[in-house]
Every structure is written in C-alpha cells, then in structure tokens.
Amino acid sequence: MNAPVPAAEAANQSAATVFPDPVGASKISARGVSVFYGQKRAIDDVSIEIPQNYVTAFIGPSGCGKSTFLRSLNRMNDTISGARVDGEILLDGVDIYRSGMDVVQLRARVGMVFQKPNPFPKSIYENIAYGPRIHGITASKGELDGIVEQSLQRAGLWDEVKDRLSDSGTALSGGQQQRLCIARAIAVDPEVILMDEPCSALDPIATARVEELIDELRGRYAIVIVTHSMQQAARVSQRTAFFHLGKIVEYGTTSDIFTNPKEEKTKDYITGRYG
Numbered sequence: 001m002n003a004p005v006p007a008a009e010a011a012n013q014s015a016a017t018v019f020p021d022p023v024g025a026s027k028i029s030a031r032g033v034s035v036f037y038g039q040k041r042a043i044d045d046v047s048i049e050i051p052q053n054y055v056t057a058f059i060g061p062s063g064c065g066k067s068t069f070l071r072s073l074n075r076m077n078d079t080i081s082g083a084r085v086d087g088e089i090l091l092d093g094v095d096i097y098r099s100g101m102d103v104v105q106l107r108a109r110v111g112m113v114f115q116k117p118n119p120f121p122k123s124i125y126e127n128i129a130y131g132p133r134i135h136g137i138t139a140s141k142g143e144l145d146g147i148v149e150q151s152l153q154r155a156g157l158w159d160e161v162k163d164r165l166s167d168s169g170t171a172l173s174g175g176q177q178q179r180l181c182i183a184r185a186i187a188v189d190p191e192v193i194l195m196d197e198p199c200s201a202l203d204p205i206a207t208a209r210v211e212e213l214i215d216e217l218r219g220r221y222a223i224v225i226v227t228h229s230m231q232q233a234a235r236v237s238q239r240t241a242f243f244h245l246g247k248i249v250e251y252g253t254t255s256d257i258f259t260n261p262k263e264e265k266t267k268d269y270i271t272g273r274y275g
C-alpha cells in the first residue's frame with residue numbers, strides 16, 4: 001500500500017499535481033519527474049502512481065512525451081545521448097536512479113516491448129533462452145527448456161511454434177514476432193512490462209491476439225502501454241493517463257477518463273477535437 005504523504009512533503013509538492021492510483025497499491029511511483037533532451041524539457045514535473053496487476057495506458061497527442069516517460073521507467077533513456085531525468089522513480093519503493101543501481105537487472109525486472117517487433121536474428125528457442133542464460137536464471141538445459149516452453153505458452157505462441165523452435169525468429173509473421181518479443185520479456189521473470197505502441201505494426205487480427213494476451217498477462221505483472229488508439233486504451237487498460245505538452249493532465253480509471261473526463265483538454269482529445 002502507499003505510505004501516506006507526510007505533510008512537509010505534500011507542501012513541497014503543492015505546485016505539482018500528484019496522481020494517486022484509485023486502488024492505492026503502487027508498483028511504480030514517479031515523483032516530480034522531468035526528462036530533458038539537452039536543453040529541451042520533454043516531461044515536466046510528472047508524479048503518478050502505477051499499480052500492480054492493472055494495465056495502465058498512456059494516451060495523448062503526438063510529441064506530448066508518452067514514450068519519453070515510458071522509457072524513463074526502466075532507464076531506457078540512459079541509452080539516448082543528451083537525455084537526463086530529474087526526480088524520483090520508485091520501483092517497490094526503491095529509486096531506480098539511485099547510484100549503484102544495476103541497470104541490466106532493472107531492465108529484466110521492468111521489461112520492454114517496442115513498436116516494431118525486434119526478435120534477434122537467431123532461432124525462436126535462442127530468442128527466449130538468451131535472457132535467462134545471461135541473467136544466470138537457469139543452471140541446466142532441462143530448466144532452460146522449461147522456461148522457453150512456459151514463456152511461449154504464456155505469450156500464447158507455443159502451439160504455433162513448438163515444432164519449429166530452431167527456425168529463425170525473424171521468419172515468423174509480424175504478430176507472431178511481437179508475441180515472441182513478449183515471450184522474451186517474460187522469460188527473465190519481470191515484474192513490470194512496458195509496451196510502446198506494441199500493435200502499431202500489426203494487422204487487426206494480430207492486434208486482437210496481442211490485446212487478449214495483454215489482458216491475460218496483467219494477472220501476473222504491472223503493464224504500462226503507450227497507444228495512439230483510444231479504442232485500444234479503452235479495450236485493454238483499467239487506468240488511463242492523458243498526457244499533454246509533457247504533463248499529465250488527467251489520470252484515473254479508464255472508464256472515468258473515457259466516459260466522465262474532468263478536464264476540458266481530456267474531453268477535447270477523447271472526442272477527437274485535436275490530436
């Protein structure tokens with residue numbers, strides 16, 4: 001559960017809006033987060049609580065900072081030269097930006113699935129086995145085989161690929177490749193899965209399959225998804241944050257955001273007046 005915000009801290013935060021989660025149990029807490037690319041501020045003092053076992057959608061017009069903020073949740077911005085993050089991002093109460101944080105380990109705990117499926121140019125088996133092997137999760141071949149099967153099962157891909165595990169991952173269809181990438185993220189036993197427009201390169205049938213999968217996975221993980229599709233946000237998420245110009249304008253249950261938004265800007269966006 002969230003600790004109550006001490007009065008002194010609350011006073012310090014008075015200038016910025018803190019967005020608590022309606023259910024109160026956070027996996028990730030962002031406190032006063034700003035992200036810069038050189039001099040440019042792409043995220044401006046964002047504070048939000050992201051819950052376990054829910055899908056949280058980030059929506060908003062192009063360039064508002066959704067992907068930038070998503071990448072800050074597993075320090076993916078570290079890989080972009082000139083990018084800088086201020087503020088705190090707590091994973092189970094521990095600041096992921098504190099010195100000494102093992103970033104490789106962090107990215108196993110907070111996995112990421114990208115817009116364009118990006119399997120390694122290796123076999124289906126190796127795509128899944130690579131992570132557990134480098135993280136030292138398995139000791140034996142038998143155990144590794146078990147992880148490969150279980151990850152592909154959870155990603156809903158096992159039946160389609162079990163007879164061709166040595167085929168290249170890149171030979172699969174786009175939708176299958178994306179489920180392979182989800183299986184790869186799952187294989188290292190993550191706690192959070194970040195998804196940056198995971199269906200934008202997929203056809204409607206493959207999209208529906210990945211959306212079903214997201215719904216199944218949320219029982220085990222906290223999932224955060226950036227999407228341009230409001231229909232997708234409404235279908236797959238239980239929480240929605242609306243971003244605009246680097247800030248969160250409104251955050252709440254997905255049904256409230258889509259049926260009863262409080263802010264004019266949110267209303268304008270979800271009714272298609274801009275975006």
Ligand SMILES: Nc1ncnc2c1ncn2[C@@H]1O[C@H](COP(=O)(O)OP(=O)(O)OP(=O)(O)O)[C@@H](O)[C@H]1O
Nearest residue numbers: 037042060061062063064065066067068069080228
């Ligand atoms: N690597 C980068 N270097 C410099 N500026 C960047 C970089 N990545 C993003 N930006 C800028 O930061 C701002 C936020 O971009 P971001 O991609 O996070 O927005 P977004 O809401 O995810 O957009 P979209 O929906 O179009 O993907 C934009 O002004 C963008 O031009």
